Amino acid sequence: GAVVSQHPSWVICKSGTSVKIECRSLDFQATTMFWYRQFPKQSLMLMATSNEGSKATYEQGVEKDKFLINHASLTLSTLTVTSAHPEDSSFYICSASGERGYNEQFFGPGTRLTVL
């Protein structure tokens, strides 16, 4: 299957700082990338959808000014959590779809964010 990577795999930051998470499709061009959030012992919840070169579409209840998404190329999307607070601590997972199968989504390994 297609490979999607995320960096960093985990990050700890102080409250009020910003954190950037990268999502890369390593062996295919991803026309669409998705960002999910998963709290402990819960399911994945879609946060936003981004298409290369255009603005992201956010799900209801997700603050677009707090979770900045950039999809500047067909292999890279970034999620920046601005002014992070402890309640933003979660497991952030990206997925990508594109030339490897329009209806398939290939998931990254996730990034564990802990805000102190």
Place this chain on the structure above:
Amino acid sequence: DAKTTQPNSMESNEEEPVHLPCNHSTISGTDYIHWYRQLPSQGPEYVIHGLTSNVNNRMASLAIAEDRKSSTLILHRATLRDAAVYYCASGGGADGLTFGKGTHLIIQP
């Protein structure tokens, strides 16, 4: 939005078949049905997906009800390595996936 429901947990014995059910009664006509599995602190691993017809691959089989309101993931011969949380999801294409709450599959040796 499609609502997807799954049992919280299921238990099976090693080397026996496992049938994991999922209800997606409000799924739209163009949404695919996807199954992923996840180990702790890892990203979801793709298992199988389909639209209307039953699907088979090297990992599992997917049986989709004729009205598409439910589906069943079939692991033909469970091993200890199949122990994980199995998620049923709907969506695909330009849309993100709506996940169920997942079924924690326990495999007894």
